[in-house]
Amino acid sequence: MEAIALRELRRTWELLLLLTFRELKLRYQDTILGFVWSLIKPLLLGAVLYLALRRIARFDIPDYQLFLLSALFPWTWFSASVMLATPSFAHNGNLIKKVRFPRFVLPFSVVANNMVHFLLSIPILLVFILAAGGRPSPLWLVGIPLLTLVQLALLMGIVLLVASFDVFFRDLEHLTEVFLNLWFYVTPILYPLEWTGRLKPLFLLNPMSPLIEAWRNLFIHNTLPGPELWVSIAFVAAAAALGVGAFRRLEGGFADAL
Amino acid sequence: MLSETSEAIVLEQVGKRYLLNLYRPDSLKTALLHLPSVLNGRQRWPFWALDDISLTIRKGESVGIIGPNGSGKSTLLRIMSRIAPPTRGKVTVRGRVSALLELGSGFHPQISGRENAILNAVLLGLNLREARERMPEIIEFSELGDFIDQPMRTYSSGMYVRLGFAVAVHVRPEILLVDEVLAVGDAEFQSKCFAHIEKLRAENVTIVLVSHDLWSVARFCDRVVLLTQGRVAMDGAPQPVIHEYLSRIALLTSLPTPLPSGAPEI
Numbered sequence: 001m002e003a004i005a006l007r008e009l010r011r012t013w014e015l016l017l018l019l020t021f022r023e024l025k026l027r028y029q030d031t032i033l034g035f036v037w038s039l040i041k042p043l044l045l046g047a048v049l050y051l052a053l054r055r056i057a058r059f060d061i062p063d064y065q066l067f068l069l070s071a072l073f074p075w076t077w078f079s080a081s082v083m084l085a086t087p088s089f090a091h092n093g094n095l096i097k098k099v100r101f102p103r104f105v106l107p108f109s110v111v112a113n114n115m116v117h118f119l120l121s122i123p124i125l126l127v128f129i130l131a132a133g134g135r136p137s138p139l140w141l142v143g144i145p146l147l148t149l150v151q152l153a154l155l156m157g158i159v160l161l162v163a164s165f166d167v168f169f170r171d172l173e174h175l176t177e178v179f180l181n182l183w184f185y186v187t188p189i190l191y192p193l194e195w196t197g198r199l200k201p202l203f204l205l206n207p208m209s210p211l212i213e214a215w216r217n218l219f220i221h222n223t224l225p226g227p228e229l230w231v232s233i234a235f236v237a238a239a240a241a242l243g244v245g246a247f248r249r250l251e252g253g254f255a256d257a258l
Numbered sequence: 259m260l261s262e263t264s265e266a267i268v269l270e271q272v273g274k275r276y277l278l279n280l281y282r283p284d285s286l287k288t289a290l291l292h293l294p295s296v297l298n299g300r301q302r303w304p305f306w307a308l309d310d311i312s313l314t315i316r317k318g319e320s321v322g323i324i325g326p327n328g329s330g331k332s333t334l335l336r337i338m339s340r341i342a343p344p345t346r347g348k349v350t351v352r353g354r355v356s357a358l359l360e361l362g363s364g365f366h367p368q369i370s371g372r373e374n375a376i377l378n379a380v381l382l383g384l385n386l387r388e389a390r391e392r393m394p395e396i397i398e399f400s401e402l403g404d405f406i407d408q409p410m411r412t413y414s415s416g417m418y419v420r421l422g423f424a425v426a427v428h429v430r431p432e433i434l435l436v437d438e439v440l441a442v443g444d445a446e447f448q449s450k451c452f453a454h455i456e457k458l459r460a461e462n463v464t465i466v467l468v469s470h471d472l473w474s475v476a477r478f479c480d481r482v483v484l485l486t487q488g489r490v491a492m493d494g495a496p497q498p499v500i501h502e503y504l505s506r507i508a509l510l511t512s513l514p515t516p517l518p519s520g521a522p523e524i
Binding site: 011014015019025029030092096097098099256 | 276336339340341342343355357359360363364366368369373376377380381382383384385386
């Protein structure tokens with residue numbers, strides 16, 4: 001029995017890898033700039049935000065371009081994953097109806113795919129850091145895997161939850177799009193968490209707040225996350241419980257609903 | 259461990275109910291508007307696609323499932339392959355199942371036949387190493403030659419199903435469930451497919467074959483089950499069951515008046 005379970009585990013893992021590689025390959029196939037698009041999008045957004053907020057609205061934040069990008073790259077991983085993974089069951093109805101396989105690999109491969117894009121954007125961030133006179137620290141070797149793991153686990157719970165419900169309520173695809181747009185502004189991406197003042201406890205109810213702060217502190221100040229990261233970790237546990245619970249309850253109905 | 263028992267698939271009083279929509283809450287709005295009726299299920303019409311099916315299929319048996327359209331054949335395969343759970347009753351399946359409900363599920367036109375074949379093989383139950391090891395056999399069987407490294411959008415529909423079939427039969431399952439997919443390719447490729455199924459049979463693979471092609475059912479199966487309206491109408495040796503099915507069709511088509519439709523279950 002154990003041998004079979006191990007075999008299945010290995011196969012599931014390989015399936016996840018194959019799907020992730022396929023997505024990586026397909027995403028920018030037949031484009032001239034290819035993977036560079038993954039960098040251009042947050043860089044352009046960063047440039048416009050820099051112009052609007054630093055030059056025009058006169059935000060008093062030193063090295064604002066760095067401040068923005070160190071948050072925009074992890075945020076892009078987060079929002080693109082949720083947005084693209086939401087319909088990952090619903091749009092693969094044909095596969096779900098015809099083949100028996102561990103279905104959770106579908107949303108997870110979207111998350112993994114976007115994670116790879118995020119990790120590949122770190123060198124670009126490094127260029128900006130060096131240009132601003134900063135230096136990478138050996139602490140990155142601990143911080144990057146740690147924060148990647150927390151964000152990955154958070155995403156896995158969220159996408160499992162949303163993608164499972166999306167099979168039955170396709171509205172979720174539109175809802176997540178709207179919600180992610182709003183979420184962007186209530187996450188300390190454009191401004192530091194300390195600017196939120198008395199509202200700070202409220203902002204800490206957002207699992208992405210401490211995570212974005214932690215990414216920024218790691219990249220700009222070379223410091224490891226403080227106790228506030230525990231808020232995010234608590235959200236990871238909640239998202240995992242909800243995601244696994246919803247998936248288990250709803251999975252049986254996927255083939256009939258699609 | 260698994261060979262101690264000789265039963266491959268056991269269905270005990272299996273029923274599958276579909277709720278047909280009067281108001282299917284496929285969006286939040288309709289669900290909210292019809293919340294009371296959605297919650298108590300009053301607006302939906304229960305339809306039993308399968309009703310009280312008890313079947314035992316032994317290891318190494320080849321069983322054909324026949325019956326008119328809408329009799330529940332495909333639903334039965336879907337339940338045996340555990341793609342959808344039964345509404346009631348119990349399903350026990352012992353052994354590695356490969357369900358051939360469709361050829362080339364998940365094939366993507368933008369990537370090569372080789373990459374698609376590997377992903378498909380892993381989807382159907384192999385691990386990556388086994389899938390890579392079997393690629394030469396799969397390529398040879400599919401007769402694709404150098405086309406294997408071309409993106410699948412360049413394939414003809416014949417090439418597409420040939421690759422799908424080649425992968426499916428090289429997954430080497432202990433139980434093979436086949437839904438009406440054998441009629442693929444030209445006559446030559448078809449006979450090759452049949453020869454391969456024959457070989458699997460000789461290797462004691464359990465085969466469940468859903469088909470309208472009574473000739474191939476008679477040729478490949480040791481036993482045939484006739485389904486009508488979600489129930490087992492007859493179960494036994496191929497000749498008498500096929501004969502019964504054909505005589506029912508003859509009876510129906512000779513009726514002068516429109517058929518009285520079967521009384522609904524509800």
